Amino acid sequence: MTLPMMNFESLTAELRDAGFTSWVEDLELKQPDWLIHHGDYARWNKALIQLPDINHAAGDFSQSAVRVEGACQQPDQLRESLEGLMPWRKGPFQFNDLLVDTEWCSDFKWDRVLPHLLSLKGRRVLDIGCGNGYYCWRMLQESPSFVLGIEPSVLYNLQFQVVQKYLKRPEIHLLPIGIEDMPNGMNWFDTVFSMGVLYHRKSPIDHLYQLKSLLCSGGELCLETLVIDGGVGDVLVPKERYARMKNVWFLPSAIELANWLEKCGFIDVRIVNESTTSIEEQRTTEWMTFESLTNCLDEGNPSLTVEGLPAPKRAILLAKKK
DSSP states (O other), X not given: OOOOSOOOHHHHXXXXXXXXXXHHHHHHHHGGGTTTTSTTXXXXXXXXXXXXXXXXXXXXXXXXXXXXXXXXXXXXXXXHHHHTTOOOOSOOEEETTEEEOOSBOHHXXXXXXXXXXXXXXXXXXXXXXXXXXXXXXXXXXXXXXXXXXXXXXXXXXXXXXXXXXXXXXXXXXXXXXXXXXXOTTOOOXXXXXXXXXXXXXXXXXXHHHHHHHHEEEEEEEEEEEEEBSOOTTOEEOOSSOBTTBSOOOOEEBHHHHHHHHHHTTOEEEEEEEEEEOOTTTBOOBTTXXXXXXXXXXXXXXXXXXXXXXXXXXXXXXXXXXX
């Protein structure tokens, strides 16, 4: 079976130079099995391979859509290949005049996050559970020296490779792994993002300690997750599903989440944003035709989920490692 067009040589070279040789060796042993275990892999990879050329491709990361611009002689084939990699959940992306209108208007979240961050210029950045890499691409506008996304989803990895096929940016990478595959006590990244991950973790405190261990001294954590209204000690543990999701474990109040971060040893903890997710931000599109937020809310009372629980609300917290 043909492996996707992935080249990790520059990434592994940088990791070796940073002293992570044993981790690189472990990654290289696992690499032949990456991605191909999924039943839809062959179909998705065919779509990736059949992408037409975009000559003189250039990227623009300053707008809501991650843009790839250049001369494409086969626009119909471009659309067909991109449609073969549906559903597109995080974005949007734009390839010349073709807009991939994703389920999430992820630029809404980025606009809430970016004004509060320390400058990313020259920093080493890790984005955990990064999906198809939309935020990683948007980060390039801020001139980091190194961006690594980690994401076990096969489809999201291949969607990332679409953009990288055309732009070939050496400072951005995506590995098809989870946080459990990262070295313990790495202490290397200047900025770590964990957005939309914490509520999927059975042990949220362990997740926070993992995040801390990946940061260098003085590094900044950007944590974004589902929360509930409330104060100290308030935590929702859904009995079964939450907004039709079965893998949601803990939804604390933003204040309680700040307490968790401080208990784990983070300093300068700040709640910088709380916002209820709107149907303008998350919705069904022609590029993601399955159920979306509207289907997860009570028809008679959209302030509740279909399970009768508080509708999705998200908080962004920033914190530093001593």
